[in-house]
Amino acid sequence: MKDGRNYISATACEILTRKKRVIVDKWFEKILETYPADTARFLREKEDPFGNPVGTTIYRGLEGLYEELCTGMDIAKVKACLDGIIRIRAVQDFTPSQAVAFIFHIKDVLKGELAGEIQEKGLSLEDLEDRLEELALLTFDIYMQCREQLWEIKVKEIKNRTSRLLQRANLNVNIP
Amino acid sequence: MASLPKPDELLAVNHKPPRTGWMDIPVKFRRGTYLYGAKPKNLEAVGLPNPREWSPEEEDWKLPENWQEIILEGLRERLGRFRTLQIFMDACVRCGACADKCHFFIGTGDPKNMPVLRAELLRAVYRKDFTTAGRLLGKLFGARELTVDVLKEWYYYFFQCTECRRCSVFCPFGIDTAEITMIARELLNLVGCNIDWIAAPVANCYRTGNHVGIEPHAFKDMVEFCVDEIENITGIRVEPTFNRKGAEILFIAPSGDVFADPGTYTLMGYLMLFHEIGLDYTFSTYASEGGNFGLFTSHEMMKRLNAKMYAEAKRLGVKWILGGECGHMWRVINQYMDTMNGPADFLEEPVSPITGTKFANARSTKMVHIVEFTADLIRNNKIKLDPTRNDHLRVTFHDSCNPARSMGLFEEPRYIIKNVCRNFYEMPENTIRGQTFCCGSGAGLNSDEYMEMRMRGGFPRANAVKYVQEKYGVNMLACICAVDRAVFPALMNYWVPGVDVAGVHELVGNALVMTGETSRETTLRGEPLPVKGKEENGGE
Numbered sequence: 001m002k003d004g005r006n007y008i009s010a011t012a013c014e015i016l017t018r019k020k021r022v023i024v025d026k027w028f029e030k031i032l033e034t035y036p037a038d039t040a041r042f043l044r045e046k047e048d049p050f051g052n053p054v055g056t057t058i059y060r061g062l063e064g065l066y067e068e069l070c071t072g073m074d075i076a077k078v079k080a081c082l083d084g085i086i087r088i089r090a091v092q093d094f095t096p097s098q099a100v101a102f103i104f105h106i107k108d109v110l111k112g113e114l115a116g117e118i119q120e121k122g123l124s125l126e127d128l129e130d131r132l133e134e135l136a137l138l139t140f141d142i143y144m145q146c147r148e149q150l151w152e153i154k155v156k157e158i159k160n161r162t163s164r165l166l167q168r169a170n171l172n173v174n175i176p
Numbered sequence: 177m178a179s180l181p182k183p184d185e186l187l188a189v190n191h192k193p194p195r196t197g198w199m200d201i202p203v204k205f206r207r208g209t210y211l212y213g214a215k216p217k218n219l220e221a222v223g224l225p226n227p228r229e230w231s232p233e234e235e236d237w238k239l240p241e242n243w244q245e246i247i248l249e250g251l252r253e254r255l256g257r258f259r260t261l262q263i264f265m266d267a268c269v270r271c272g273a274c275a276d277k278c279h280f281f282i283g284t285g286d287p288k289n290m291p292v293l294r295a296e297l298l299r300a301v302y303r304k305d306f307t308t309a310g311r312l313l314g315k316l317f318g319a320r321e322l323t324v325d326v327l328k329e330w331y332y333y334f335f336q337c338t339e340c341r342r343c344s345v346f347c348p349f350g351i352d353t354a355e356i357t358m359i360a361r362e363l364l365n366l367v368g369c370n371i372d373w374i375a376a377p378v379a380n381c382y383r384t385g386n387h388v389g390i391e392p393h394a395f396k397d398m399v400e401f402c403v404d405e406i407e408n409i410t411g412i413r414v415e416p417t418f419n420r421k422g423a424e425i426l427f428i429a430p431s432g433d434v435f436a437d438p439g440t441y442t443l444m445g446y447l448m449l450f451h452e453i454g455l456d457y458t459f460s461t462y463a464s465e466g467g468n469f470g471l472f473t474s475h476e477m478m479k480r481l482n483a484k485m486y487a488e489a490k491r492l493g494v495k496w497i498l499g500g501e502c503g504h505m506w507r508v509i510n511q512y513m514d515t516m517n518g519p520a521d522f523l524e525e526p527v528s529p530i531t532g533t534k535f536a537n538a539r540s541t542k543m544v545h546i547v548e549f550t551a552d553l554i555r556n557n558k559i560k561l562d563p564t565r566n567d568h569l570r571v572t573f574h575d576s577c578n579p580a581r582s583m584g585l586f587e588e589p590r591y592i593i594k595n596v597c598r599n600f601y602e603m604p605e606n607t608i609r610g611q612t613f614c615c616g617s618g619a620g621l622n623s624d625e626y627m628e629m630r631m632r633g634g635f636p637r638a639n640a641v642k643y644v645q646e647k648y649g650v651n652m653l654a655c656i657c658a659v660d661r662a663v664f665p666a667l668m669n670y671w672v673p674g675v676d677v678a679g680v681h682e683l684v685g686n687a688l689v690m691t692g693e694t695s696r697e698t699t700l701r702g703e704p705l706p707v708k709g710k711e712e713n714g715g716e
Binding site for chain 2: 033034035036037038039042043048049050051052053054057087088091092093146149150153154156157158160161163164165167168
């Protein structure tokens with residue numbers, strides 16, 4: 001990460017930055033494919049971030065992640081981007097693997113979009129793939145945090161619903 | 177031996193959903209995304225049909241033998257009774273204007289949550305049995321036979337609609353999908369397929385007068401608990417009365433304000449305000465609930481539960497009724513009460529005893545919303561307010577669906593907030609007022625077993641809160657609905673940590689300068705008051 005591991009060469013960085021729009025758009029399309037076709041059509045619209053918060057949040061998250069992949073891998077920024085996307089998918093109708101698989105979907109996009117550069121200029125994606133693996137590990141942490149938080153919220157809500165009644169009946173049990 | 181899949185087959189994970197038509201995708205009941213079925217004792221308590229132990233996850237729903245006949249007959253009867261239903265069944269041209277307006281569609285990404293498709297669940301059955309073209313052409317005409325799978329789909333999706341009416345704002349024909357949901361829920365109730373989170377409050381309300389089943393002595397006790405807390409904070413002992421005959425006004429709040437935080441702080445606000453202005457009012461321990469889960473069950477049940485308020489008003493001999501910060505109670509009062517149980521001609525046209533203002537809008541129902549009442553007090557300079565006591569708060573306001581879309585109550589709560597707080601910020605235009613996004617847990621869906629789905633449905637609202645949090649540092653979401661106060665803490669915790677939830681009258685209670693009060697050191701939550709002069713006046 002920031003300490004210089006998985007360093008990406010200046011040439012690779014330049015190529016990746018130039019192709020940012022097309023790669024992020026295709027990556028986004030790959031995520032949209034995990035939704036029903038009618039939904040994907042809606043999620044694709046980006047004009048209104050408040051009318052389409054899911055599509056907008058996912059797109060912005062991917063954009064941010066891509067920038068970090070190409071440049072510094074600032075851990076705080078990476079986590080914020082991943083959190084935005086995973087927080088949504090962690091409560092939608094996906095299995096855990098389906099919820100986080102989007103991290104790997106960029107691989108095919110990169111290979112397709114950069115085929116010319118890989119063949120002609122000898123561009124290697126190995127370093128980038130190492131970074132993706134680190135991201136993949138982070139997705140587990142974030143996914144689990146979201147799911148655990150969901151259960152904590154549930155317990156808190158049940159406790160709050162009865163706490164005043166228990167307090168009044170002198171039955172207050174202080175469980176940390 | 178059964179053939180085992182090969183490693184490469186196991187690895188061939190398909191992340192794409194099937195491309196089948198909506199009619200051919202059966203519904204799956206997975207924990208966290210559906211609501212538990214009604215317990216028999218709760219159906220029996222109010223005489224609803226087919227009480228039995230059952231679970232939506234089980235294959236056999238233990239339906240009556242002639243359940244199809246019951247539902248189709250029920251639909252026929254309702255098509256005759258409700259002209260709107262007949263129009264809503266025939267008028268939709270599937271233009272799609274409503275499709276992306278539902279918070280559940282936006283949050284779940286499930287096309288059957290598009291209001292047009294949700295309505296289509298009922299409409300397809302209507303076509304099959306009530307239209308000639310549907311009878312002849314079947315699926316070609318979008319008609320569909322009523323099977324057990326269809327019934328299960330109804331249960332899943334009609335209890336995945338909060339009847340918030342946002343979609344109806346955008347429909348060029350004015351089709352109100354909430355009314356379609358209401359009818360579908362009525363039909364489901366005919367064969368015993370209600371959810372317990374609705375059936376239990378209905379049974380409790382019918383028996384004790386409130387959703388939680390708090391009995392009179394406990395209700396009084398809970399209110400007095402708040403009285404003690406007010407005394408600790410202000411040095412003043414407020415003196416609410418209960419079931420007092422001859423009081424001028426009957427006050428009815430949602431019971432959520434009596435027994436759960438942060439609603440209790442709102443209740444403290446009401447009590448302090450009434451004491452300060454010397455209002456002649458009483459609580460009723462029998463009409464101790466503003467909410468009416470009958471609205472989510474059937475028209476008959478709504479009428480039965482609503483009637484208790486007016487029966488109590490009559491028994492106690494009050495002049496009119498003042499209602500607290502509740503959501504769907506106001507839809508019942510404003511849109512149904514008058515034709516169901518009204519006109520309440522044994523009551524008087526409400527007049528504020530403090531300002532003399534006539535509430536002509538409540539001429540027939542005789543019931544005034546507390547934010548109208550308080551806004552009128554402020555406008556007439558009848559109370560002293562110190563908004564700096566709320567300087568630690570940067571407030572935004574969530575228009576609760578029912579007061580907003582069923583009453584048009586947009587300005588009064590904002591007027592109050594701007595007078596009791598100095599930092600107020602609006603969420604984006606297409607997420608407030610008439611276009612407000614639902615909390616995602618209304619219409620009886622605020623159960624804890626439904627948490628995952630609630631997080632999906634509440635995401636559009638939370639997303640707008642997140643925007644004002646990032647832009648203006650908003651840390652308080654104010655609202656005028658008890659369901660909001662009950663469910664927003666969970667929603668904010670998941671999507672926008674750092675934003676708390678309060679009723680508008682909690683903010684009033686903080687700012688209210690009471691005659692003879694001791695120097696206040698804390699807010700109603702017992703938190704230290706902000707240091708004076710520290711924060712600049714901000715907001716809009």
